[in-house]
Amino acid sequence: MYDANHLAFRLRVASIGRENATFLKNHQTGKTVTYGAFFENAERMASALVASGLKPGDRVAVQAPKTQAMLELYLGTVLAGGVFLPLNTAYTGAELAYFLGDANPRILVCTSAKQDELEEIASQTGVEAVFTLDANETGSLVQAQFEHPAGFKAVARNESDLAAILYTSGTTGRSKGAMLSHGALASNSETLKDYWRFTKDDVLIHALPIFHTHGLFVASNITLMAGSSLIFMASFDADDILSYMPVSSVLMGVPTFYVRLLGHDALAEVSKGMRLFVSGSAPLLAETHALWRKATGHAILERYGMTETNMNTSNPYEGERKAGTVGFPLPDVELIVTDPETGETLPRGDIGMIEVRGPNVFSGYWRMPEKTAEELRENGYFITGDLGKIDEDGYVHIVGRSKDLIITGGYNVYPKEIELLIDDLPGVNESSVIGVPHPDFGEGVVAVVVPEHGVALAAGDILDGVASDLARFKQPREVFIVDELPRNTMGKVQKNLLRERYADVFAETPKR
Ligand code: MCA
Ligand code: AMP
Numbered sequence: 001m002y003d004a005n006h007l008a009f010r011l012r013v014a015s016i017g018r019e020n021a022t023f024l025k026n027h028q029t030g031k032t033v034t035y036g037a038f039f040e041n042a043e044r045m046a047s048a049l050v051a052s053g054l055k056p057g058d059r060v061a062v063q064a065p066k067t068q069a070m071l072e073l074y075l076g077t078v079l080a081g082g083v084f085l086p087l088n089t090a091y092t093g094a095e096l097a098y099f100l101g102d103a104n105p106r107i108l109v110c111t112s113a114k115q116d117e118l119e120e121i122a123s124q125t126g127v128e129a130v131f132t133l134d135a136n137e138t139g140s141l142v143q144a145q146f147e148h149p150a151g152f153k154a155v156a157r158n159e160s161d162l163a164a165i166l167y168t169s170g171t172t173g174r175s176k177g178a179m180l181s182h183g184a185l186a187s188n189s190e191t192l193k194d195y196w197r198f199t200k201d202d203v204l205i206h207a208l209p210i211f212h213t214h215g216l217f218v219a220s221n222i223t224l225m226a227g228s229s230l231i232f233m234a235s236f237d238a239d240d241i242l243s244y245m246p247v248s249s250v251l252m253g254v255p256t257f258y259v260r261l262l263g264h265d266a267l268a269e270v271s272k273g274m275r276l277f278v279s280g281s282a283p284l285l286a287e288t289h290a291l292w293r294k295a296t297g298h299a300i301l302e303r304y305g306m307t308e309t310n311m312n313t314s315n316p317y318e319g320e321r322k323a324g325t326v327g328f329p330l331p332d333v334e335l336i337v338t339d340p341e342t343g344e345t346l347p348r349g350d351i352g353m354i355e356v357r358g359p360n361v362f363s364g365y366w367r368m369p370e371k372t373a374e375e376l377r378e379n380g381y382f383i384t385g386d387l388g389k390i391d392e393d394g395y396v397h398i399v400g401r402s403k404d405l406i407i408t409g410g411y412n413v414y415p416k417e418i419e420l421l422i423d424d425l426p427g428v429n430e431s432s433v434i435g436v437p438h439p440d441f442g443e444g445v446v447a448v449v450v451p452e453h454g455v456a457l458a459a460g461d462i463l464d465g466v467a468s469d470l471a472r473f474k475q476p477r478e479v480f481i482v483d484e485l486p487r488n489t490m491g492k493v494q495k496n497l498l499r500e501r502y503a504d505v506f507a508e509t510p511k512r
Contacts, residue, residue: 027231050152069133188310192218236260
C-alpha cells in the first residue's frame with residue numbers, strides 16, 4: 001500500500017495501464033525498459049536499501065553517471081521513505097567532503113573508480129554503507145537489487161515529508177541544501193504535465209544531467225506523471241539529439257543546447273514532427289529564440305525555475321511565447337515583484353525582487369534555520385534573488401539578479417566560493433570573480449587577481465592552485481592579474497566595471 005500523498009504513489013498511479021509500454025530507451029545500449037519493469041526494479045532497489053539499514057528520513061547521497069539504475073535508485077529511495085541527494089559528477093573530493101559532512105547521509109552511492117577516495121571521506125562523515133551502481137561488482141546496488149523481490153510496500157510519508165535534498169550554491173560560499181517535500185515535487189510535475197500538454201504518446205529526448213532539478217524533476221517526473229517515454233542519453237551530443245528528433249516529440253534543454261543545435265544543417269528537416277522545445281535554467285537570448293524559429297518554425301517555450309521552487313513560470317503552450325520573457329506564473333504559483341528594501345509589492349511594470357509562493361516551494365534549507373528565515377517569509381513567499389518585472393500582458397521578465405551568481409551552460413557558480421579559494425593561494429592579495437558573455441555557455445567565469453606587493457603571479461598559478469578543489473565548470477576560463485580592483489567610495493569592489501572591462505574576452509570563442 002502506498003500513502004496517497006506519496007510522490008512514488010502519484011507517479012505509480014499516473015502510469016497505471018502503461019505496464020507494458022516503454023518508459024525509457026537507453027541511447028548507449030539501445031535497450032528499452034517498460035514501466036512495469038522500471039517500477040519493479042525501483043521496488044527491488046527500495047528493498048535493498050532498507051535491508052542495508054535505511055530508515056525513513058535518512059539521506060541517500062549519490063554521485064554516479066546518468067543511468068537507468070540511478071533513476072531506479074531515485075524512485076527506490078523515495079519508496080523506502082529516504083531522502084534522495086544527488087551530487088554533480090564534476091564535484092571533487094574536497095567539494096564532496098562538504099556535502100557529506102553537512103547532510104550526514106546514511107548511504108553513499110558512487111562509482112567503483114571513486115570508491116576508495118570516497119570511502120575515506122564517508123567514514124569521517126558518519127556514512128554507514130557505501131555502494132556502487134556498477135553492474136557485476138561486489139557492493140553494487142544493481143547486484144543487490146536482484147537479490148530482493150519486487151512488490152515492496154512504500155513506506156508511508158506525509159506530503160510535507162522530504163523526498164529530496166538538492167544543494168544550491170550560497171552567496172557566502174557555503175552551499176545550502178534545499179529541502180524538497182513529496183508534495184512539492186509531485187504537485188509541480190502534475191502542473192507542468194498539464195500546462196505543457198504531455199500525454200502517453202510523447203517521447204522526450206533526455207540529454208540533461210539527472211543530479212539537478214531540470215533533468216531529474218522537470219524532465220523525468222513529468223514523463224512518469226504522463227506515462228510518456230524517454231530517450232535517455234548519457235550527455236549532450238548534437239548529432240545524437242538530431243538523429244532522434246524524427247521519432248521524438250519534446251526536447252528540454254538549457255540555452256547552450258539550442259545554441260549548439262542551431263549550427264547543424266539537418267535541424268530544419270529533422271525537427272518537423274517535434275511538438276515542443278523547452279528551455280530553462282539560464283536566460284535564452286531573444287536572438288537564439290528568433291534563429292530557432294527561423295530554422296524550425298517552432299517558438300521555443302522558455303520557463304523559469306529554481307532548485308528551491310522547481311518551476312515557477314512558463315510561456316504558454318497556446319498563445320504567444322514571448323522571446324526574452326519567462327511567461328506567466330504557473331496556475332498554482334503566486335508571483336509578486338517587491339521593493340528589495342521595503343518588501344512592499346510594486347505596481348505592474350516596475351522592476352524589483354521576484355517572490356513566489358505555492359505548493360512547489362521548498363521547506364527550507366537543511367540545518368540552516370537562519371538562512372531559511374532570511375529567504376522564506378512567514379507568509380510563504382520565497383525571495384528568489386532574481387530581479388524582474390511583470391509587463392502589461394502579464395508576462396514575467398527577468399532583468400538581472402541581486403544575488404552574485406554566474407550561470408555557465410546551465411550550471412550555477414557562486415563567485416564567493418572561488419574568490420575564497422583564490423585569496424588563500426600564496427602570493428594573492430585579493431580577487432574578484434565575474435561572469436561575462438560566452439557564446440557557448442551564456443556566461444564564462446573570469447577571475448581578476450591582485451598579487452601581494454612585489455609578487456609575480458601568472459594565470460597558471462591560479463588555475464593550478466584551485467584545480468583540485470573546484471569542479472571543472474567552476475574553474476575560471478580566463479585569469480587576469482591586475483594591480484588593483486576598482487572600488488566605490490564604500491570600498492566595495494565594482495564588479496559591474498570589471499564585467500564591462502572584460503566583456504569581450506570570449507567574443508572570439510567559437511559557438512559550437
Ligand atoms: C562542461 N564544461 C563546462 C560546462 N560543462 N564549463 C563551463 N560550464 C559548463 N556548463 C567544461 C568541461 O569540463 C570541459 O572542460 C569543457 O567545459 C568542454 O566541455 P564540453 O564537452 O563542451 O561540455 P559538455 O559535456 O558538452 O557540456 C556542456 C553542457 C553541460 C551540455 C552545456 O554543461 C550541460 O548539460 N549543462 C546542463 C546543466 C543543467 O542541467 N542545469 C540545470 C540546473 P575542459 O576545458 O577540461 O575540456 S537546474 C536549474 O538551473 C534550475 C532549477 C532550472 O531552472 O532548471
Ligand atoms: P539553480 O540555483 O540551479 O536553482 O538556478 C536557479 C536560477 O537560474 C534562478 O534563480 C535564475 O537566476 C536562473 N534561471 C532559471 N531559469 C531561467 C530563465 N529561463 N531565465 C533566466 N534565468 C533563469
